[in-house]
Amino acid sequence: MSNTKVLPLLEPADGKAVAPCCPPLTERPFTAEEAETAARMFKALGDPVRLRLFSAVASHEGGEACVCDISDVGVSQPTVSHHLKKLKEAGLLTSERRGTWVYYRVEPSVLAAMGKLLAIAPAAT
């Protein structure tokens, strides 16, 4: 897969311009800016409910899931919506309305960026 276009960790989608983020955590000390950017994403995954939602979307068939399919995480529906919004703002998910339902899908480039950040050795299993 050499044709995969790697996107910045956080998309400058709605006014928030962010750099292509960061070197591996182990390469050199993060600058304040880099830390700010990367921390935003870690923070987004730093809540159990959000992590479950993210995992639910990521593991759902077709790579996307309707809210109705994943909203059984033990909190009220508004709270689910709130967390999905946070994940979207962090650039981890995208949403699309199709008729009655709203579908969320994972932004794949973000996982890749996170991998580089962690300096993961490929296939080290």
Added chain:
Amino acid sequence: MSNTKVLPLLEPADGKAVAPCCPPLTERPFTAEEAETAARMFKALGDPVRLRLFSAVASHEGGEACVCDISDVGVSQPTVSHHLKKLKEAGLLTSERRGTWVYYRVEPSVLAAMGKLLAIAPAAT
């Protein structure tokens, strides 16, 4: 001080040293328990100051750093200490006092666990 403490991200396996707490994020929806465990670690890295401290330690020569070497992150010394404690509690760092100074080093297994969690595809680097 021997660090026999089991890392939060890693479940205590009876015979083996440590085992990953969670499946890859994309494999199946996280359970509440798994999410709780993994979120704790993401949360720990979800603060800019902590991320800088962690990165500073991780990238420091020898894989360890004295507090005095990394405490220049724009906050007061007590705050640095507070954040280092949090990172330690999250299982990301270990500390050891040697004479006057206290040295922190990264717990490598945690980075590996995080990598598995992210199910990173072979990075193009």
Added chain:
DNA sequence: CATCTATGTTGACATACGTCGAACCAGTGG
């Protein structure tokens, strides 16, 4: 022991965060 330096702990405070119920908006189908 006295004292100095390097870190950690405590208490207080402002802010951010997660949560809910109620109100609101978007499509669908009568």
Added chain:
DNA sequence: CCACTGGTTCGACGTATGTCAACATAGATG
């Protein structure tokens, strides 16, 4: 046009979090 279902936004509330100043502790050194 109206009711109904799926989702989002709003307002409020309690709790967690990041921060600092002040104090406490651990070694080193005189």
